[in-house]
Amino acid sequence: MDLDLRKLRYFVAVAEQLHFGRAAEELHIAQPVLSRQIRALEHDLGAALFTRDRHGVELTDAGRQLLDDAGPLLASTRAVRSRVSVAARGSQRLVVGFRAGIPVIPAAQAFERQHPDVVLDVQRMEWDDQALMLLDGRVDVGYVRLPIDETGLRVMPLYTEPLLVVLPATHPLAGKQELDESDLAGEPLVWHADPSTRPTRRPHPDSGLRVRGIEEKLEHVAAGRGISFVGRSETTFYSRPDISYVPVPELAPAQVCLAAAASRRSPLVDDFFAAAQATAATTAECGNF
Incomplete structure (x- = not known):
């Protein structure tokens, strides 16, 4: 049995909304049609995806598993459409994503010497969309920082860089030569919502x-709302008088990798992987001058 991608898109809409009516409005279809499509998908898979009662709609264990798998699958199909469209126009183009502070130039120059006929574009990524941009085809290959959800990706480690704490310039610890993690215990942290991404395990509980x-x-940080952490390469691009960067040697270093969608098999992507690996040391030096 082939998985019906239209039904899968309908399922994701309901799973995200947990409400058939709102999902139907989002999809611009009638609610009874949406309900029939979900029931048909459940029949195809041989598993109930939702529980429905007077309290509302909830995902079953099978539904949660399908939601986890659906994102990369749908992103991959969008990427296929995009690449076919580019190929139909007779053009060759490679889009390289990057995180702040990570230079693309060393690998790009090596790649362009091998492929002078390929247009190479760059696209900035943030921590919360780096995986999605690779999976949905907005970028073909990207420099990423761990942690990243590696589902549906192939990831190649390139190099590591030290983490520094960012403090308000008025903080008592600003200007120190280096700090221990214990020096920062209980400090409010300006960071991502996901606790698993926090470099220190001793922040303020809130x-x-x-x-x-x-x-x-x-x-x-400059406004005094908390402290944060950045890779050393980021500090070379963002210098300002109202903040202070201080090394914290005992923290695990930041890992910089190159990634692409696992389904994205192309000689151009493979050649960029090779160029990135060959120039990793130069890239690390450029980001830490």
């Missing part, structure tokens, strides 16, 4: 101010 990019992070 920490976790949600930010996406380094610019937002530094604004909150």
Whole structure:
């Protein structure tokens, strides 16, 4: 049995809304039609995906598993459409994603010497969309920082870089040569909402101010709302008088990797992987000058 992608899109809409009426409005179809399609999908899979009662709609264990698997699958189909469209126009183009502070130039120059006829574009990514942009085809290959959800991706480690704590310039610890993690215990943390991404395990219990990019992070730190952490390469691109960067040697270093969708098998992507691996040391030096 082939999985019907239209039914899968309908399922994701209901799973995200947990409400058939709102999902039907989002999909611009009638609610009875949506209900029939979900029942048909459940029949195809031989598993109930939702529980429905007077309290509302909830995902079953099977439904949660399907939701986890559906994102990469649907993103992959969108990426296929995009690549076919590019190929139909007779053009060759490679889009390289990058995180703040990670130079693309060393690998790009090596790649372009091998492929002078390929247009190479770059696209900035943030921590919360780096995996999605690779899976949905907005970027073909990307420099990412761990942790990242590796589902549906192939990931190649390139190099590591030290983590530094970012403090308001007025903080008592600003300007120190280096700090221990214990020096920062109980400090409010300006970081991503996901606790698994936090470099230190000793923040203030109410920490976790949600930010996406380094610019937002530094604004909150400068305003005295907490401390944060960045890779050393990021500090070379973002210097300002109202913050202070201090090394914390005992923290695990940040891991920089190259990633692409596992389904994305192309000589161009493979050649960029090779160029990135060959220039990893140069890239690390450029990001830490």
